[in-house]
Amino acid sequence: MKVIKRFSVMLIFITYFFVFGQQLPYEITYIPLWVEDLKMADVVVGNSEQSPESFRLNGKYGYLCNNGEITYMEDLLYGVAIDGNGFISYSRQNDVLVIRDIDGRFLNTIELTGYPFFSGDRRFVISYDKNQVSEINNIGTVVWQKTFSSSITEVSATPSLVFIGNVDGKFSLIDSMGEVAFSYTAKTSRINAVYGGSVSENGDYILTVSGIDPQLISLWSKNSDGYRVDASWSIDKELRRHAVTGFSEDGLFAFIEAEDELFILEIRKAKLNSVKITGRLQSINFPGSGEIVHVTGRDEDGLYLIAIETSGNQLFYTRLAGTNSMFIRDQNKIILGIDNKLIGFDMESM
Amino acid sequence: MKLNLVYLLLVISCVSVYAFQWPVEDVVIISTFGESEDNQFVKGVDIGGDSQDISPIDQGELVFYSNQGTSPLDIPSGLGTYVIYQHKNGIRSLYGCLEAGSINTNQKQVDLSDTIGRMGSTGSAVGTMLHLQVIDTEFEKYINPLLTLPLLVDGSKPIIDEVYLITEEGKQVINPGKIIKSGVVGLSADIRDLSYGAGYYCPVSPFSISLFINGENLVNINFESLKIKDNKMILQELEGISHDELYRDKWEFYLGEFELNPGDVMVEISVKDFAGNEGVKIFPLKVME
Numbered sequence: 001m002k003v004i005k006r007f008s009v010m011l012i013f014i015t016y017f018f019v020f021g022q023q024l025p026y027e028i029t030y031i032p033l034w035v036e037d038l039k040m041a042d043v044v045v046g047n048s049e050q051s052p053e054s055f056r057l058n059g060k061y062g063y064l065c066n067n068g069e070i071t072y073m074e075d076l077l078y079g080v081a082i083d084g085n086g087f088i089s090y091s092r093q094n095d096v097l098v099i100r101d102i103d104g105r106f107l108n109t110i111e112l113t114g115y116p117f118f119s120g121d122r123r124f125v126i127s128y129d130k131n132q133v134s135e136i137n138n139i140g141t142v143v144w145q146k147t148f149s150s151s152i153t154e155v156s157a158t159p160s161l162v163f164i165g166n167v168d169g170k171f172s173l174i175d176s177m178g179e180v181a182f183s184y185t186a187k188t189s190r191i192n193a194v195y196g197g198s199v200s201e202n203g204d205y206i207l208t209v210s211g212i213d214p215q216l217i218s219l220w221s222k223n224s225d226g227y228r229v230d231a232s233w234s235i236d237k238e239l240r241r242h243a244v245t246g247f248s249e250d251g252l253f254a255f256i257e258a259e260d261e262l263f264i265l266e267i268r269k270a271k272l273n274s275v276k277i278t279g280r281l282q283s284i285n286f287p288g289s290g291e292i293v294h295v296t297g298r299d300e301d302g303l304y305l306i307a308i309e310t311s312g313n314q315l316f317y318t319r320l321a322g323t324n325s326m327f328i329r330d331q332n333k334i335i336l337g338i339d340n341k342l343i344g345f346d347m348e349s350m
Numbered sequence: 351m352k353l354n355l356v357y358l359l360l361v362i363s364c365v366s367v368y369a370f371q372w373p374v375e376d377v378v379i380i381s382t383f384g385e386s387e388d389n390q391f392v393k394g395v396d397i398g399g400d401s402q403d404i405s406p407i408d409q410g411e412l413v414f415y416s417n418q419g420t421s422p423l424d425i426p427s428g429l430g431t432y433v434i435y436q437h438k439n440g441i442r443s444l445y446g447c448l449e450a451g452s453i454n455t456n457q458k459q460v461d462l463s464d465t466i467g468r469m470g471s472t473g474s475a476v477g478t479m480l481h482l483q484v485i486d487t488e489f490e491k492y493i494n495p496l497l498t499l500p501l502l503v504d505g506s507k508p509i510i511d512e513v514y515l516i517t518e519e520g521k522q523v524i525n526p527g528k529i530i531k532s533g534v535v536g537l538s539a540d541i542r543d544l545s546y547g548a549g550y551y552c553p554v555s556p557f558s559i560s561l562f563i564n565g566e567n568l569v570n571i572n573f574e575s576l577k578i579k580d581n582k583m584i585l586q587e588l589e590g591i592s593h594d595e596l597y598r599d600k601w602e603f604y605l606g607e608f609e610l611n612p613g614d615v616m617v618e619i620s621v622k623d624f625a626g627n628e629g630v631k632i633f634p635l636k637v638m639e
Contacts, residue, residue, distance in 0.1 A: 056422065079426055093388075093474055113388035115426035128388055128428025128474040131583065149490040149578045151434070151444070153414065155425050167414050167434060168487055191436055192487075193413055212413070240412050240455070244423045257423075280421040298420075326422075 028292065028307060028315060030334065033344040034068040041070050041342075045103055052102060054082040057337040058324045061087065063102050066333040068344050072104050081116035081123070088116040088123075097125065099140060108140030120157030133164060135178065144178020153242055156198040163206065165194030171208060173199060173227075182226045186210045196243030200251050205267060207254045209235075209243040217256050217263065219270060231270040237261070244281050250288030253310055257281045262295065264312055273312030278304075283327040292349065294334075296325040303338065370407035370498045371462055373445065373482060374469065376400075377502060378547030380479065382624075383494035384573035384585055385555035386597040388474075391576055391583055392555075393492045394444070394483035399547060401469045401478045406460045407443050407499065410435035418450050418472045429481065430473025433466060440488035441498075446481035447473050491577040496557070496624045504545075504625035508556045511540035513619065513633060514602070524617075529636045532612045537561070537605045538598050539631075543623040553601065556629075561605050562618040569605050571596070610637045 038060050052063035052071045061080045062073035078091045086101045088110075097110040110116075112134060114127040123136045130152045134145040146164065154165035161181060162174045169192025172183040186192050189211025197208040206220035206227055215238040220227040237259045244257040256263040262281070264273045279299025286293045292315065295306045303320035305327075326337035334345040374397055381387060381396035415433040416424065429446035433453045436442050449470030460466055469480045484495045496502075515524045516536030524530070542553040561569035571591065576583050584590040598604050605619070617633040 081426075093476065113390075115428060117425055126425060126427075127390060129390060129393055130425075130427055130429055131393070132390070145581070147578055147581050147583055149492075150485065150487070151414075151429070152425070168490070191411065191413055195414070212411075240458075241415050241417070242421075242424050244421065281423055282421060283423070324422075 027349065029348045030345040031348065033346055035344075036064075036068045036070065036342040038070075038073070038340045038342065041073065043070050043073050045071060051084070053328050053330070053335070054084055054087065054102075055326055055328065055335075055337060055342070056080055056082055057326050057342070058339045060340075061089070064335070064342065066328075066330050066335060066344065068335075068342065072102060074104070079115060081118045083118040083121060085121065090116060093128075099123070099136075099138075108138070110136050110140045112136075112142070117155055119155060120159055120162075122157045122159070122162070124155060124157070124162075126152060126155065133162075135162070143176075144174070146172070146174060146178070153194050154197050156246070158199055158201045158203065161199045161203050163197050163199045165197045165208070165210075167193045169193055169210060171197055171206075171210075173206065182206075184227075186216075189213055189215065195239060195241070196245045196256070198245045198247060198254070200247045200254075202251060204251075205230075205247070205254070207245050207247070207256065207265070209239075209245060209256060209258075212238055212240065215239070217258075217265075217272070219254070219265065219267065233263075233272050235259075244284070246284070246286065248286040248288035248293075248310075252289050253286065255284060255286055255293070262308075264293065264308070264310055266310070273310070275306070275308050275312050275314060277306065282325045285327050285329045287329070292347075294327050294329065296320070296327050296336075298323065298325070305336070370443075370484075371405070372499055373397075373404045373407055373443075374402040374480060376402060376547075378552075379502070379545040379554055380547075380552045382543070382545070382554040382557075382573070383492075383496065384576070386593060386600050389593065391585065391593050393576055393583075394481055395495050397469070397480040397482065398477060398552070399469075401449065402480075403465045404445055404448070404467045404469060404480060405462060405464060406435050406437075406445075406466055407482075407484070407495075408437045408441075409461050410437040410443070410459075412436075412455070412458045412460070413442060415453055415455050417453065417455070428474035430475060431467070431470060432473070432481075435460060435466075440486060441493075442485040442487055444481075444483040444485065446483070447471060447475035447479050486575075489577075491575045493575050494557075494573055494624075497574060501625060504623060504627060506544045506546065506551070506623075507627035508541060508543040508621040508623050508629040510619055510621055510629050510631040511542075511601075513537065513539045513617070513631065524633060524635065526633050527636065528633070529638055530610070532610055532637045532639060534607055534609050536607045537617070538602050539605060539619055540599075540601050541603050541619075541621050541629075542601045543621075543627075556621045557624040558622045559603060559605070560620045562616075562620070563608060563610075564616050565618075568608065571603070571605075610635070612637050612639050 050065040099107045114125040135143040150168035156163045165171045170185040173181040175181045191212035195209040215235040218232040221230045239259040254265040262275045307315040322339035328335040378399035380398035385392040413434045418431045431448040432446040448467040452468035543556045544551040559571040582592045615635045
């Protein structure tokens with residue numbers, strides 16, 4: 001009898017854990033470490049042992065370390081293309097663009113008119129009328145140049161491939177020599193246009209947002225003939241502007257900024273998860289599997305910050321007082337920028 | 351006779367595609383199709399003057415818009431805040447450099463009387479303007495918007511300033527009666543049309559340039575459409591002239607290379623604007639052995 005009772009109790013426990021057992025929700029703690037006011041910040045040129053991250057916030061740009069030390073900072077003229085290797089500050093109209101290093105030292109000049117754009121550790125110049133893209137090397141010369149018959153809506157690069165989308169529905173993958181590795185013109189919708197797209201770091205996948213009626217998110221995978229569509233999803237609330245897309249740092253996920261929605265795509269399962277967002281994205285940090293996705297955005301009511309799981313489960317949502325934001329994460333160190341303030345956090349998740 | 355026929359054909363072609371309306375009430379053209387700007391052909395027309403509300407050139411549907419400065423994750427754009435509409439027969443129109451936040455993104459279908467935005471100075475614009483493009487998506491080309499819009503009154507004819515002879519020895523201005531050596535020479539000319547509006551004349555590109563040597567029509571450059579060929583944007587589909595082949599300077603047009611044989615040679619350059627006004631310059635030259 002006793003044995004039966006003991007067995008019953010064990011069975012109840014086992015059943016409970018099998019039926020109701022689930023992962024405990026995340027508990028994240030953000031511990032504020034420092035605050036830096038960009039209006040009053042001291043710049044410590046070349047005095048840091050850490051490799052600084054680039055930032056652009058509220059009319060200023062430069063480099064800072066995750067301990068809050070700013071190693072370089074300038075006021076924005078009109079725009080800046082900036083990454084971990086250097087920057088090009090530009091005015092509304094330029095005949096010559098000047099490449100500088102992370103300490104602001106002159107490196108080279110580019111004799112091209114247009115606006116510089118950095119992506120995937122590569123440097124591009126997009127002509128003012130958005131019909132031409134040129135890749136520039138470290139010494140400021142044009143590696144390749146592509147001219148298109150309609151406006152460019154997207155340029156997104158990895159170290160080996162560049163995704164270029166056009167408003168006529170065409171997208172191209174350009175290799176590092178400037179050769180077209182793959183191109184496709186979508187003609188499946190009533191209105192054809194590419195709204196966004198990107199290529200994964202290893203070149204195995206392409207993600208596109210294209211067309212009106214229907215508007216499709218498509219995941220393409222590489223095969224012997226180029227790329228083919230693995231899966232596609234129709235978007236109910238069609239957007240008619242640029243859709244920010246990208247892949248997670250580990251390449252297992254992708255994200256798509258839609259209208260009032262952020263989609264997170266689990267690539268291997270071809271499963272699309274949705275998170276409600278409003279307005280436009282200002283920054284997204286997406287390390288990958290098992291990690292938290294951080295998103296800052298702006299809508300009519302101002303800024304917000306969301307932390308989400310890759311499943312789309314929202315961990316927290318908070319409003320921020322300001323109009324411009326940025327988000328940088330290096331392991332458990334976080335830098336959140338809100339207008340003139342930079343705030344450093346330690347992130348602890350359980 | 352030949353010129354009259356060309357003019358008649360021009361008028362007929364204008365009437366046949368005369369389908370769209372001007373997007374603003376007061377039209378002040380400050381740049382024309384095919385003009386050289388930032389080492390590229392201008393792919394539309396720029397309308398300047400005071401800021402005005404903009405209507406679509408035809409009924410249409412919103413295809414794409416970009417509100418400058420709404421996301422730092424967007425690619426940079428010299429078109430600033432801009433919007434693209436789809437019209438009948440594969441035609442699209444683009445309205446660029448608009449006032450930030452002025453475009454109506456909620457209205458997907460637009461009619462002729464709707465306001466779609468306001469002239470501004472976003473993107474690479476240095477003053478208040480509207481950059482208008484007309485695109486034929488079926489034939490993948492940019493069309494000179496003036497071919498699709500009502501004719502403007504224009505009383506001034508295009509100006510041909512200096513004409514240059516380009517030889518191995520360099521570039522020299524040629525004047526009527528000049529004595530030159532025979533052989534292959536290049537010819538270029540400073541040409542501009544004038545657009546009047548807002549109290550001043552603005553230099554703009556002409557609509558066509560023709561060159562005759564001893565009465566033989568050797569060059570015809572028409573600013574009708576732009577298309578991609580061999581990764582370059584070219585004027586005219588058949589012969590195809592790229593920007594760098596045509597322009598030696600903002601207003602200096604390269605007309606080509608010609609063999610001049612000894613004797614009296616008559617060089618005639620004829621330039622027309624869109625309204626049909628014609629500027630002509632004739633040079634009698636003496637070509638020596």
